[in-house]
Amino acid sequence: RKEVEQDPGPFNVPEGATVAFNCTYSNSASQSFFWYRQDCRKEPKLLMSVYSSGNEDGRFTAQLNRASQYISLLIRDSKLSDSATYLCAVNIDSWGKFQFGAGTQVVVTP
């Protein structure tokens, strides 16, 4: 099993709809989780951290399920500009080493 796995998609989402996807991780000792957004041929940019109790940032909601070892990202009221690849990042040791998933592609259509 890979350390961090994501459904590659693409998730084709009509504008205004809601989309959600998960990222599973194998290391039960992982403590830090992040969602990054990567546009085509660009660098990843932090979207949001994922906190134990779940957190929201505008239209984006992140959740952590420790028991099942996954994090999720939900995007409400999708905009065309949300089209991107969403990478999850999970720390796999205490030395700042993060493992990234291969990303989930989201395509928002008019």
Add this chain to the structure above:
Amino acid sequence: DTAVSQTPKYLVTQMGNDKSIKCEQNLGHDTMYWYKQDSKKFLKIMFSYNNKELIINETVPNRFSPKSPDKAHLNLHINSLELGDSAVYFCASSQEEAATTEKLFFGSGTQLSVL
């Protein structure tokens, strides 16, 4: 006022050549990284340095040698380039070492194509 800048943006070279990629950050961060993103989009850590000291050294061929002249710079030198080295290389920085809550700031990437 780019936070993490790396050069060149594109690098096309022949097999067997030696090349370098430079990275600089003006965020005052203590830790810098090199990541490789291959054609399958996996972003894998290669090295990290904290205040010029090597912290993480993944299983990377020793043809890859990072060099950190100061904490604001982390360069990557690659000897005897191979076809499989073709990828996008991202430099990144974070505030602290061993701080698992630290987010990463990435440079815009260097697309390396080995012919």
